[in-house]
Amino acid sequence: MTFSELGLRAELLRAVEAQGYTTPTPIQRQAIPAVLNGGDLLASAQTGTGKTAGFTLPMLQRLADGKRPGKRQIRALVLTPTRELAAQVGESVADYGRHLTLKSHVIFGGVGQQPQVDAIRPGLDVLVATPGRLLDLQQQKHVDLSQVEILVLDEADRMLDMGFIHDIKKILKVLPPKRQNLLFSATFSDEIQALANKLLDRPAMIEVARRNTTAELVDQAIYRVDREKKRELLAHLITENDWHQVLVFTRTKHGANRLAEQLSKQEIPAMAIHGNKSQSARTKALAAFKSGDLQVLVATDIAARGLDISELPHVVNFELPNVAEDYVHRIGRTGRAGSEGQAVSLVCVDEHGLLKGIERLIKRDLEKRIEPGFEPDPNAKPEPIENGRNRRGGGGGRGGQGRGNGAQTRGQGSGQRRDDERGQARRRRRGGGNSGGGRQQA
Numbered sequence: 001m002t003f004s005e006l007g008l009r010a011e012l013l014r015a016v017e018a019q020g021y022t023t024p025t026p027i028q029r030q031a032i033p034a035v036l037n038g039g040d041l042l043a044s045a046q047t048g049t050g051k052t053a054g055f056t057l058p059m060l061q062r063l064a065d066g067k068r069p070g071k072r073q074i075r076a077l078v079l080t081p082t083r084e085l086a087a088q089v090g091e092s093v094a095d096y097g098r099h100l101t102l103k104s105h106v107i108f109g110g111v112g113q114q115p116q117v118d119a120i121r122p123g124l125d126v127l128v129a130t131p132g133r134l135l136d137l138q139q140q141k142h143v144d145l146s147q148v149e150i151l152v153l154d155e156a157d158r159m160l161d162m163g164f165i166h167d168i169k170k171i172l173k174v175l176p177p178k179r180q181n182l183l184f185s186a187t188f189s190d191e192i193q194a195l196a197n198k199l200l201d202r203p204a205m206i207e208v209a210r211r212n213t214t215a216e217l218v219d220q221a222i223y224r225v226d227r228e229k230k231r232e233l234l235a236h237l238i239t240e241n242d243w244h245q246v247l248v249f250t251r252t253k254h255g256a257n258r259l260a261e262q263l264s265k266q267e268i269p270a271m272a273i274h275g276n277k278s279q280s281a282r283t284k285a286l287a288a289f290k291s292g293d294l295q296v297l298v299a300t301d302i303a304a305r306g307l308d309i310s311e312l313p314h315v316v317n318f319e320l321p322n323v324a325e326d327y328v329h330r331i332g333r334t335g336r337a338g339s340e341g342q343a344v345s346l347v348c349v350d351e352h353g354l355l356k357g358i359e360r361l362i363k364r365d366l367e368k369r370i371e372p373g374f375e376p377d378p379n380a381k382p383e384p385i386e387n388g389r390n391r392r393g394g395g396g397g398r399g400g401q402g403r404g405n406g407a408q409t410r411g412q413g414s415g416q417r418r419d420d421e422r423g424q425a426r427r428r429r430r431g432g433g434n435s436g437g438g439r440q441q442a
């Protein structure tokens, strides 16, 4: 199967070719014809499956096919939970649409509003946005959504987790009733199902096997170690095995900062990326990591969500996540696009319950290792997990994340402290709230 067999027009095929893709991924094979047909779509797919091209390519084709003379109107609206994902999707729209005459722009919270207003005013075909800022601009009449023909909700489960449901409902109210709706979600909770039922009309359903649940390509192992020895073991594993490009997950922002500092002191270049970091700090860290200059990126779950870091050789769970499903998301960062990856978890006595939960979820026992010199104390007593947030949506830290993309996103507020998107959603419901933008053109 080739992209041309999917019925895409020459301009899009050229753009796809320029990206170096030869074969459509399973979600693309299914989603592209379904979207070209004009019907609604419910797709179960997470980052790494090629979902973005799966909806962007046919969306652009439909927009180009139906292009009318006159002032540009927003005809496609893509909502994403985070600014990072928004910027990433915006970049795909710009890349795939480079041979078409469509204009697109990305808006998200946490940076100044005026440059976004200025960018929208002359007219756009595609708007990619996080819900909060979009609603702010729509309520101030800077954005007209009355001509939207295609609505995409990307990572809808994440949007609900982050408390955006009220904003989404308000946005739906100002869209024309007749439109094509595409809903992408990694998971299907009752809440998502309810949203799908309300939103979608006889949707085509696509389910792509979640990447790495079977994890043939990911070598997963558990290192049993004492709580206090984790940092030392991590430094040892990185140095001894000569690991480069290591993505390390911690449970808390504070833990991420501390670990990055400590590794740096041991001459292992490391930076932390999380919701409290400024946009410019995240951009810098991500760019250095992607280019291979930065050996270790320490991230919280939320910060790593949606990051397009492909073919990562090593993922380390410095601490196991409280939500077993996040383990699958975390190790999904490695072994992407057919390359082999290694996922290592450092597990102390406090985390045995969490480990059991993960093994139950992935339906397999993970290999347990003990590194010589780091043997755990068999008499160690478990302690409650410090700063542990219990469930999705509970506690802080589920909100902040940012896409650092210096090339295409003009972060007007770079240097500003990044606001938690979910916090913004809450504030907005209380009547305050502000968000921001970056800009981009197709």
Ligand code: AMP
Binding pocket: 020, 021, 022, 023, 024, 025, 028, 046, 047, 048, 049, 050, 051, 052, 053, 308, 310, 337
């Ligand atoms: P996504 O799931 O949309 O975040 O895409 C994951 C990664 O796969 C991105 O780095 C894309 O550039 C890449 N990708 C998307 N489609 C293809 C394809 N057909 N062949 C190879 N790589 C692809």
